[in-house]
Amino acid sequence: MNEARLPLSGNLATTPSRRSSPASLTLGLLMLAGLLALILLAQRLPPALWMQAAWQPAADDMPQLVFHFSLLPRLLMALLCGAILALAGTLMQQVLRNPLASPTTLGVASGAQLGLLVATLWAPWLLDLGREWVALVGGALATALVFALAWRRGLAPLTLILAGLVVTLYLSALNTSLMLIQQQDMNAVFIWGSGSLSQNSWQGLQFLLPRLAVVLLLLAPLLRPLALLELDDNGARSLGVPLRSLRLITLALAVYLAAAVVSTVGVIGFIGLAAPALVRLLGARRFNQRLLWSPLLGAGLLSCTDLGIQLLAGPLAELLPTGAATALLGAPLLLWLLPRLNLPAGQPAARSQVLAPRRDRPLPLLLALFAAFLVATGLALAIGQGVDGWDWRVSDAQLFDWRWPRVMAAAAAGCMLALAGCLIQRLTGNPMASPEVLGISAGAAMGLIALLFLLPVSTLALQLGLGGLGAGLTLLLIVAISHRSGFAPERVLLIGISITALFDALQVILLAGGDPRGQNLLSWMSGSTYFVGPGQALGVGFCSIVLLLAALPLCRWLELLPLGDGSSRSLGVPLVRSRMLLLGLAALLTAGATLVIGPLSFIGLLAPHLARLLGLVRARSQLLGAALLGALVMVLADWLGRNLLFPAQLPAGLLASLVGGAYFMLCLRRH
Amino acid sequence: MRALLGVILSCCLGLAQAAAPTRIAVIDWGLTETLLGLGVAPLAVAQTSGYRRWVVEPALPDTTVDLGLRVEPNLELLARLKPELILITPQFEASRAQLERIAPVKSLAIYSEEQEAYLGAQRVTRELGQLLQREGQAETLIARVDQALLHVATRLATRPQAPVFVMTFLDARHVRLFGRSSIYQGVLDRVGLRNAWQGHTNYWGFTQQGIDRLAAEPEARLLYLEPLPPGVERNLAASALWQQLPAVRDGRLTPLPPVWSFNGLLAAERFAMLLDQHLGGVHE
Missing domain, CATH: 1.10.3470.10 (ABC transporter involved in vitamin B12 uptake, BtuC)
Known part of the structure; x- marks a missing residue:
């Protein structure tokens, strides 16, 4: 990993033309969201009834009830979740100095998802205490694992993001295997996992708002030292910034924000990555700028997506979960932007320590690996289970016919993936x-x-x-x-x-x-x-x-x-x-x-x-x-x-x- | 002479019957159900534990071997069991090449684009009857279910019936609504109930919707199939919108015991019986 590069935060920053700024895109998106919201609300309820429905919906008028308990909270929820996720992503990217960092990179989403899955299968009573808390515990545990893995390296940004990625992949694999075996029980988790913003009450907002307020209060004194992280580690340290604790506290707050969102509406992954990255690409070079514009852009992105889905409506409305749709729309947006931006070419940057000593004579090790591979192949072909339990069959031609293609394909695939x-x-x-x-x-x-x-x-x-x-x-x-x-x-x-x-x-x-x-x-x-x-x-x-x-x-x-x-x-x-x-x-x-x-x-x-x-x-x-x-x-x-x-x-x-x-x-x- | 001919003929039939496959492996639960309905116990079925939990009736014999997951039935195990016939649905067509190395494979589709599921279930029952030389049992089964539906129809017709939503809960905000091309639609049509969901459904006859859609037909009765996913009951109690739905407010809410929603004639019969039990005595 010695050639691994940790991009400084300026690395992804562009030298944009003077006209471009995050303001125009952000405000444009928010205005579009407002327009879409007006169209949607007018479709569902005559504007004359809006005020009444918003404050005192008539109990026997279904459109008013839907307006009050479903449409309004959903609209606000989209704005709020988009902003919170973007805020969390901004904080993480600043702390990790990695423009690809996002709430999902640290395992929060898959940890929360696994927590829910496990509770659904083995301890449903936990869900009765509240899905939110189960998800929060899962997300926090996953993050703790990521931190534990990276702790000895002083939470070096590179190690942390690597650990986060590994944990995410690991938990996704666990999630997948549980879903594979218990598919019938898992439909609710699928919906939640795909990020559905649909609301039936004001509960979700009542859950998120106070939590956001607390985090913002805690965050306020950290903003100045965070801005100094623009410098490299030595520079920041020389200015008296306690790097480790600053990173830890900020990350904890960001993870908490992400877990709170995830536990309420599910996995909405792309916003936390895209909003801060876009803001940076659009020319917000200073942390304070990004801190202002990212949440606004996140709110705009998510609400536009969600409103668009609701307007498309019809059979698609519930089939297209908002969390998945953000990724569906966000990915092409990023693809469109990339060639238009002047990203600096690759250059050697800060390197982390070498993981293992270099071996000067690799041949004996390679031969040992080859021998191990041959032994494993032999065992995989000979040992298996049948109607009567375990058996060891070397000469059963029929069994051999079933097994060798699988073993060979596995070996070849493993080899090719490793090379790639x-x-x-x-x-x-x-x-x-x-x-x-x-x-x-x-x-x-x-x-x-x-x-x-x-x-x-x-x-x-x-x-x-x-x-x-x-x-x-x-x-x-x-x-x-x-x-x-x-x-x-x-x-x-x-x-x-x-x-x-x-x-x-x-x-x-x-x-x-x-x-x-x-x-x-x-x-x-x-x-x-x-x-x-x-x-x-x-x-x-x-x-x-x-x-x-x-x-x-x-x-x-x-x-x-x-x-x-x-x-x-x-x-x-x-x-x-x-x-x-x-x-x-x-x-x-x-x-x-x-x-x-x-x-x-x-x-x-x-x-x-x-x-x-x-x-x-x-x-x-x-x-x-x-x-x-x-x-x-x-x-x-x-x-x-x-x-x-x-x-x-x-x-x-x-x-x-x-x-x-x-x-x-x-x-x-x-x- | 005529008596002798009769003996010979029945001997031949007996021989022919002996030639029908008896060691049958089944990958799909709907076909398993139909097979059991024809009085044939399958040799092996994929995911027997899932069948016992979700389909329940007709009960699977204890001797039936578990083949593992439906998407990947265990080939080594299946080969060692030496079945004479393997039944699949088009959904599992990807395994065909592998399965054909073990025994002849027959693919039968209850659900298809062209035909409503109830007719599909009848067709599959006949095809299976022919395949196993049990045409008699197949016709009896079809007639029995038709008769049961007719019976339920006359009982339900004695009083006015509201349209119904047939649904399962996914969570407190989402339901699967069953509509066109689901097996339930066939039952509703035949017992004279109107499905309140007339919209789009997928290949398997359902669509996933938010619960606010249930307000579109304020007169409708809500039929939901148990079991509810964990936590849903509590969350529904706290959901303002759910509590305000006309059907919930007026108590037009009917829980039904589990029925496997992707099965054939026996599931249809079971559903009709449940309708009879729960709606037959309802006074509007």
Whole structure:
């Protein structure tokens, strides 16, 4: 992780043209929201009755009651939640100095969601005490875990955001597996998880407003020191800012804000990321400016989205959860903005400590990994369960026929994801990067979902075709948007994240719609080798080896590119061409793996890190080590998935992220 | 001579019957229900625990083997059970290639774009009857359910009936409303009740809506299927809008015991019986 870069907050700031400022967009959005609100309210109730309905609705007049108990609180709720989430995001981005930080990055949302899920399944009486509190406890616990993981590094921004990401992925995997097994009980959580703003009373506002007031009071004395965080760590410290406690307190307040919103209306993720980022991109350079404009922009974004949904109304109104829709609309907005902004090119920045000592002779370790991989493969093929319980069968040809395609596909997918992860992490110089973040997995997944929901029948050939098409289109989109900037790492990452957000939104909408076909989607999404036949297994096995061989000659680029644009160019690396090639290779690797085991590519994040933790630091040994580790973890995960809850088959990708994620968190904490 | 012919004929029929598949694995609960309705006990069913919890009736024999999740029935286990026939719905078509390596696969669709679910359920019952050479039982079942619905219709017709919303609660703010192409619509049509939800529904015959939509038909009765998700009862009690709904205010609120909303004829019959029980004695 030594080449990992922590962008200073100024890094994403632009040199905007003088005309652009957050004011025009923000005020424009708020005015649009007002206009939409007037249209919506006029549709539902004649304006003459508004005053009466707002204060004293007639008890027998349903439109007035709806106006009073549903429309008005929903409108105010959208404004309030948008503002609070944007405020939380602004605080987090300031504290972490990471323009990609948001309430969801710290695990609040998935922690809260898991809390609710667990309570629903095993302790429903807790929900009777109030869903809010259950969600709050879950969110707080997840955040505490993130903090605990990053504590020994003095809550260094990079470690914290990495821990947050890992915890988020881990909890999402747990969420998914619970939903997979207990789908029938989970519909309410799906709705909540997708962020529904619909209201039946003023309770939600009565819950949120006093909490916001308290947080604002506590925040007031922190504003001046927070503004000093614009400087780098040493600068701020020299001005007498107690960094650790300032960060901790501010983060705690921001997390509390986010958890309060999440517990009331569900997961509305994109606002907390988009509003502060947009305000910054639109030229708000100083913290105080961002603190003013972000919440206003957040309120405008969320209320416009929510009102738009209500106006579209009809059958779509409840099928399109607002939280998912913000992402659906916010992602294209970000994609549109990125090429129009003058983001600085990559440069070496503050580096965090090296995680593990570098190993000078990697060969013995690589051989040991290879041996471990072979042993695991053998065991995965021979040991299993049948009608009468556990058995060990080496010579049962029929069983072997069922098992080998799954084992081979798992190994190949793990290997390809690990390679893709290595490439992307080195290419972007960002340890948070993975195939999932690049959005290629999401692209492939979108193709498959389109097939699942648009055509009544799905065959494997169609799945492969449309999935590949989706991955290819995503790659083209990334290339088209980012080629003007010479593939600046931050930009590619942002594009990838936007595409992933788009996909997440789509998926959440489909699941929240309650369509029983959603479960097929869920199972594929979680990374299952179930549908792999012999032909496909051989195909991906071949692919993985060819692509591994193709990646090895590019190791010099992989060593040099993380040094930054200037150094790389002076060492003779053709920047655009090398990035194009590496991106293309990473996309191919990701698409190949996604088609087999779904877009849940935790391995792509995990395996390169594991290799590094074992001391495989140079590009070539990291690639080889990560490939072996990815394959090994995936084979074990596939075997566990087939046997853990026998006869139920759990997806390998899910198990991989559960097992691998736990180990990764341990490592993160130990170092 | 004629007697002899009769003996030979019945022997042949007997032989033919023996040739009908008896070891049957089923991936879908609606088909499981129909199979049990024809008097055939399935060899293996996916997610038996879920069936016992959500479908309940007709009861699944204890000997039925659990195949695991419906989206991914356990192939190794299924192969070792050596079934003669595997029944799926189009929803599980993705598993077909794998399943066909084990036994012949037959896909039957109760729910389809062309046909209302009740007719679909009748068609599937006939197809299954033919497949298992139990045409007689299939016709009996169809006739029995038709008859039951007719009976309920005459009983309900003795007094004026308000239109009904058929729904399940998702949380205190959202319900699934069942409408066109749901199995309930078929029952409502045949027992002479008007569905208060005439709007759009999905492939499976329901739509997800906020509870304020229930005010659109102030005269309607609310039929909701139990069980309620945890916490919903308490939250409804605190919901001003819910308390003000005409149906809630006037006590036109009828809870019904669990029925699996995506099943076939037996679910329809059960739903009709529940309607009879709960609305037959209601005085408007």
